[in-house]
Amino acid sequence: xxxxxxxxxxxxxxxxxxxxxxxxxxxxxxxxxxxxxxxxxxxxxxxxxxxxxxxxxxxxxxxxxxxxxxxxxxxxxxxxxxxxxxxxxxxxxxxxxxxxxxxxxxxxxxxxxxxxxxxxxxxxxxxxxxxxxxxxxxxxxxxxxxxxxxxxxxxxxxxxxxxxxxxxxxxxxxxxxxxxxxxxxxxxxxxxxxxxxxxxxxxxxxxxxxxxxxxxxxxxxxxxxxxxxxxxxxxxxxxxxxxxxxxxxxxxxxxxxxxxxxxxxxxxxxx
Amino acid sequence: xxxxxxxxxxxxxxxxxxxxxxxxxxxxxxxxxxxxxxxxxxxxxxxxxxxxxxxxxxxxxxxxxxxxxxxxxxxxxxxxxxxxxxxxxxxxxxxxxxxxxxxxxxxxxxxxxxxxxxxxxxxxxxxxxxxxxxxxxxxxxxxxxxxxxxxxxxxxxxxxxxxxxxxxxxxxxxxxxxxxxxxxxxxxxxxxxxxxxxxxxxxxxxxxxxxxxxxxxxxxxxx
Numbered sequence: 099x100x101x102x103x104x105x106x107x108x109x110x111x112x113x114x115x116x117x118x119x120x121x122x123x124x125x126x127x128x129x130x131x132x133x134x135x136x137x138x139x140x141x142x143x144x145x146x147x148x149x150x151x152x153x154x155x156x157x158x159x160x161x162x163x164x165x166x167x168x169x170x171x172x173x174x175x176x177x178x179x180x181x182x183x184x185x186x187x188x189x190x191x192x193x194x195x196x197x198x199x200x201x202x203x204x205x206x207x208x209x210x211x212x213x214x215x216x217x218x219x220x221x222x223x224x225x226x227x228x229x230x231x232x233x234x235x236x237x238x239x240x241x242x243x244x245x246x247x248x249x250x251x252x253x254x255x256x257x258x259x260x261x262x263x264x265x266x267x268x269x270x271x272x273x274x275x276x277x278x279x280x281x282x283x284x285x286x287x288x289x290x291x292x293x294x295x296x297x298x299x300x301x302x303x304x305x306x307x308x309x310x311x312x313x314x315x316x317x318x319x320x321x322x323x324x325x326x327x328x329x330x331x332x333x334x335x336x337x338x339x340x341x342x343x344x345x346x347x348x349x350x351x352x353x354x355x356x357x358x359x360x361x362x363x364x365x366x367x368x369x
Numbered sequence: 370x371x372x373x374x375x376x377x378x379x380x381x382x383x384x385x386x387x388x389x390x391x392x393x394x395x396x397x398x399x400x401x402x403x404x405x406x407x408x409x410x411x412x413x414x415x416x417x418x419x420x421x422x423x424x425x426x427x428x429x430x431x432x433x434x435x436x437x438x439x440x441x442x443x444x445x446x447x448x449x450x451x452x453x454x455x456x457x458x459x460x461x462x463x464x465x466x467x468x469x470x471x472x473x474x475x476x477x478x479x480x481x482x483x484x485x486x487x488x489x490x491x492x493x494x495x496x497x498x499x500x501x502x503x504x505x506x507x508x509x510x511x512x513x514x515x516x517x518x519x520x521x522x523x524x525x526x527x528x529x530x531x532x533x534x535x536x537x538x539x540x541x542x543x544x545x546x547x548x549x550x551x552x553x554x555x556x557x558x559x560x561x562x563x564x565x566x567x568x569x570x571x572x573x574x575x576x577x578x579x580x581x582x583x584x585x586x587x588x589x590x591x592x
Contacts, residue, residue, distance in 0.1 A: 258522075260387035260490040261569070294381040299488030310379035323375055330376035339381060341425060341571060 155212030
């Protein structure tokens with residue numbers, strides 16, 4: 099039986115200012131199938147540049163968040179699964195924080211040295227759920243919205259200043275969650291890409307950015323695009339607007355049904 | 370592949386750069402006349418050059434210059450480094466330091482409102498004050514103003530004394546340890562300031578930007 103699936107792409111690229119220092123961002127994405135349904139689980143994190151092991155923090159946090167989401171989906175009973183509208187934000191944040199604390203202890207470092215943000219998204223057949231700590235962002239195109247009408251799920255949580263935000267390592271983690279409609283396409287980005295994808299003055303998504311990216315993914319195979327996405331993120335066009343690490347997860351829902359004559363024959367490619 | 374360069378046509382939001390405001394509050398009282406003011410003037414020119422050479426800092430750092438000598442003057446309102454022309458400094462009169470500080474902080478508050486109104490994000494502003502004497506106006510109000518902005522993290526206020534500057538007073542006004550300029554190392558001081566502003570303007574998600582210690586053996590300052 100043919101089902102929905104997602105075509106997904108993820109890349110994290112070190113910022114142009116950093117020279118030999120590596121990328122402190124991390125991305126993770128997977129698909130979880132149950133019966134005829136598929137859930138996309140995606141997370142990105144931005145390890146603080148001021149923390150000595152920010153890269154470890156972001157990697158540990160995104161892996162733990164994705165695992166926690168998968169386990170939450172697996173453990174739902176049939177009955178609750180039909181009624182629920184998203185996952186438990188507190189539980190996912192807690193799982194990610196515990197993983198970061200454990201990684202800090204294993205390295206004998208203070209937890210703040212693994213300071214990281216976290217944006218995590220689960221897109222199911224009926225809803226899209228997002229939980230966020232700090233200044234990443236998740237954008238989605240609700241499948242019933244007009245084409246190209248992208249929305250930002252949760253506005254990046256920043257302090258007054260451009261270089262202040264909340265981290266998973268904070269004593270009291272400040273997080274927020276939101277459940278939205280079924281998505282036709284989603285994107286997760288860390289703060290390095292915010293000046294490109296968000297219209298800061300109007301406080302809304304800059305849809306041409308997301309539409310330009312997702313249009314490529316609707317056309318082509320993710321495997322073929324990955325190298326181009328990495329090149330795009332490292333390109334001077336992006337670097338002249340930000341010198342921070344940049345990471346992006348992009349996914350479009352590919353529904354079965356009448357295959358369009360695209361000439362690509364890629365209507366059923368899995369991510 | 371249907372296109373030669375995938376993602377080549379992706380459009381970006383036309384956002385303004387985040388701003389990193391800095392007010393230079395410069396003592397231009399009569400005692401600054403001569404070599405002190407000349408060196409300060411040279412330092413100011415070098416400050417501009419240093420920041421101009423940095424592609425992000427030149428768009429992000431905004432400088433305003435307030436002078437106090439006889440009266441308090443706004444010698445240069447906030448402008449990005451790209452458009453910053455160091456004002457010609459002239460030494461005259463007494464040292465109204467208290468009202469110069471008040472003016473500078475008001476200027477910052479107004480600037481933040483402009484940023485907010487235009488959807489421009491910004492970094493914590495810096496006030497960098499330089500004096501070779503002591504205030505001759507009522508400066509006690511300035512103590513509370515500086516304490517308030519430091520405690521609420523509305524701005525970071527640095528005080529630098531030159532020559533016979535009254536450090537008793539500077540210590541009362543500034544929450545941070547005032548620094549004493551070694552000799553006339555204005556160039557080194559402005560080099561440090563521009564490097565620090567570069568670091569801040571490049572920072573993304575770090576809470577505190579570590580600054581180089583200006584009072585190290587090679588530094589321009591003594592504490």
